[in-house]
Amino acid sequence: MMTTATTSKLFTQVQSLFQASGGFASIRQQAVESLENQGFPVAKAEEYKFTNLSKKLENGLTNASFAEPFSIDQATVDAHIFADFDGDVLVFTNGSWNKELSKVTQDYSVEVISEDGLLGAISKPGKDAFADLNTAAFQEAIKISVAKGKVIEKPVLLIHFNQANEGQIVMPRLLVQVDEIAQVTLLEYAVCLDEEVYFSNALTEVKVAAGSYVKFFRLQNQSSKAILMDTMETDIHRDAVFTSVKISLAADMIRNNLTLNLLDSGCEGNMYGLYLLNGKTHVDNHTNVDHTMPHAVSNELYKGILTDSSRGVFNGKIFVRQDAQKTNAFQQNNNILLSENAIINTKPQLEIWADDVKCSHGCTTGQLxxxxxxxxxxxxxxxxxxxxxxxxxxxxxxxxxxxxxxxxxxxxxxxxxxxxxxx
Amino acid sequence: MLSIKNLHASIDGNEILRGINLEVKAGEVHAIMGPNGSGKSTLASVLAGREEYEITEGEVVFQDKDLLDMAPEDRAREGVFLAFQYPVEIPGVSTTNFLRTAVNQVREYRGLEPLDAVKFLALMKEKMKLVEIDQKLLSRSLNEGFSGGEKKRNEIFQMAMLEPTLSILDETDSGLDIDALRIVSNGVNQLKSDKTATIVVTHYQRLLDYIVPDYVHVLYKGRIVKSGSKELALELEEKGYDWIKEEVESASV
Structure with a gap:
């Protein structure tokens, strides 16, 4: 007998979280339909074959409900800002924006949105079950907008304070829209105030409009019980530059999906990552860069140091479409394994349809x-x-x-x- | 200072050193010469503490201490310095950075105060002149993209910084043009004193025109088969190693 998607255990666990009404009804409906049709990835699913997140969640989500926003004081916020930081701070609790404790001193806006055509247009429903879960269920969508020509000099730090009972879920949803020839640097990390098993399923969409310059530096350093799914998808337009740096240090299981869409000529997408794993930590970085037009550049470097019984996964896809002549695409993944029991699965995946391109990829795994x-x-x-x-x-x-x-x-x-x- | 007695060493079951005897006193320069594969570099490596060699017999006493019993870092701290034949490239580590750690480790071992950044830089500037090395080079990743000459100059610069008692130069001349050879030799000569000793491992006599040895030893098949004054090096240059090999073979028959 075939098991349909809707009867899988995880689907049943999270089904009650889906939200059908409101301004995002259309994309939410598409996401739910996709989940109903395809379900969550099973053990053999190609994209998740080394990272059985579904199983981890079936066991971990003992209380598959949302951890609700909570109140927090300034002292707690301050205690979690790193030394010498000079910039703005955006505070979130369990995915919800805390306007009072946030500090917006520069020329950009932050708002909770109830409708926006861009949300779900960059990361379209139907591509990944966990992204669909976020779209189907997120409680609050926050938008950061930088208007045309604005240069935000000081960095903007996003701190997610999470406080969850055992087995609960948070689903931050963020939309960043940077208009033409603007510039901003975003920093982000989450602080979990409890050390319970919880699941964070975040989805961030970024639009980097023509000629603009966006950097996004993120740190994952949580308790050894945290289960993290992080999806980021970025549209990069003509002559724009986007750089992502992701540092993964601690959690139980982390899956990062990063997609850069190089939509026009002259644009550049950079993806850098470092994972330092010990204990039984499992970190999976899936990246995807899509060259659609000529004269675009992508650079990618992910490095890992693994010890104990930790496990790392790297999968880097590069698509170079037929129109994307004169593409430069570089990818590198290097790993050092310090113990017999640490494992790395690394897989470059290049699909090149254009004939005048420079693409290189390489991976190394070794000891010190x-x-x-x-x-x-x-x-x-x-x-x-x-x-x-x-x-x-x-x-x-x-x-x-x-x-x-x-x-x-x-x-x-x-x-x-x-x-x-x-x- | 250094006393090597009946030293045997092997790697992967092959015996490379088959009974080396050597006495080195403070103030002396010893040249170790010999054909390729005679065990010259093995001797240098064993003295510095390279782990892949197994010492099967013999002893090495350095300043009244059992050298073979020490970890490589303790040998360095005691004052043994090996200038590598093939200096290692280490991306991401600058000479300046690692050397500051190294110098302070060595100083701590010798009961000296660590050098602060200012004093360290002053010492660096002084020693840089010895080998005419540029500071920019030293702030780059260690040996990465350095020319052969730059790598060897960097070795001698590190030697100058660490102020060893016993310096072992492992084929420091290989791959150097005459100008680089002069600079490197000049550096070595300036560091010599009546309290330090130098072992120069080389295949060619040329280096010994610049670093003049007190003794020349010929290593062949893992043994010192001939010792003499610096004239021996000139004789080897002229006649090659074959006559030595013949002497050894006929003696052993």
Whole structure:
């Protein structure tokens, strides 16, 4: 007997969260229909074959309800802002924007939206079950808008405070619209105030209009019980540049889906990632860059250091469509495994339909370079220091892309601490 | 300072060193020469503590301590320095950064105060002159994209910074043009004192025109088969190694 999508356990668990009415009824309906037809990925699903998120959630979502927005004080917010930060702060609790505690001092707007044609137009329903789940069920959609020609000098920090009972869910939904020749740098991380099993299923859509310049630097550093699904899809228009840096340090299971649509000529999309995994942490980065027009550039570098029984997955898709002549697309994934039990599954996936392009991809997986280790020891560094130095150097290449210096320093400290104590 | 007695070492079950005996005193320069594959670099590696070699017999005493019993980093801290034949490229680690850690580790071991950034930089500037190395090079990733000459100069620069008692130069001359050779040798000579010693491992006599040895030893099949003064190096240059090989073979028959 065939099991239909709607009878799967996970579908039944989350079904009551779907919302049908309101300004987003149309995309919500499409998302629900897609979920009804296709369901959540089963163990053998190609896109999730190394990351059985459905099973993890079936067991983890013991109380598949939304964790509701909660009140928080300024001191708690301040305590979670890293040193030397200079910029605006947007505070969210369980996915809901807290306007009072947010600090918007520059020339852009933040609002809760009840209808907007752009929402669901960048990340269209029907492509991924968890993105569909977000679209079908999100409680609040927040939009950040930067108007044409505006240069937001100081970074905007998004802090998601999550507080969930065991087995609960949060579904942040964010839309960022940066109009022509504007510029902004966004920083983002979540702080979980409880250390219970919970599921965050976030979806962020970004529009980078012609000639604009957007950087998005994000950190994932949560408790070893957190289950995180993070989808970001970005439309990049003519001559625009978008850069994503994602640093994954701790959680139970993380799946990141990042899609960049290079929609016009002269645009550039950059994807950088670092994952430092220990214990039983499982991190899966799926990236997808779609070159549709000529003379666009994409750069991608993901690096991982894995120890204990951790597991990493990297899957990088590059599509170069027939019209996308003169494309430059580069992809690299490098991994260091420090224990016998750590696993990495890495897969580059290139589909090239144009004939005049420069594309390269490569992946390496290895242990620490023994010769380099000996060299440093022969200069007087003890083995632990030498290891830490080599690993930090390996990771540092990705950190260099974080152009906000205080945020880079903050993450660098976290990385060094990890390399000093855990490896 | 250094006393090597009946040293045997092997790698993957193949014996490379078959009973080395060598005495090095403070103030001396010893050249170790020999044909390819004679064990010259193995000797240098074993003294620095490379782990893939197994010591099967013999002892090495350095300043009254058992050298073979020490980890590579402790040998360095005790004052043994190996200038690598093939300096390693390490992306993401600058010479300046790692050397500051190294210098302070060594200083701590020797009971000295760590150098702060200002003092470290002053020391660097002083030592940079010795080997005519540019500061920009030192702030780049270690040896990455360096020319052969730059790598070897960087080795001698590190030696100058770490102020070793015993320096072992493993084929430091290979791949150097005459100008680079002069610069490197000049650096080594300026670091010599009556309290330090140098072991120069080389295949060619040319280097010994610049770093003049007190003793020359010929290594062949894992043993020192001939020792002499610097004239021996000139003789080897002129006649090659074949006559030594013949001497050894006929003696063993």
């Amino acid at each position: 370079d023994e010769e380099a280790l000996f060299y440093l020891q022969a200069r007087g560094l003890d083995k632990t220091q030498a290891k830490g130095m080599l690993l930090y150097a390996f990771a540092g290449e990705v950190l260099e892309f974080i152009s906000d210096e205080p945020f880079k320093a903050h993450i660098t400290n976290l990385v060094m601490e990890r390399l000093g104590t855990q490896f």
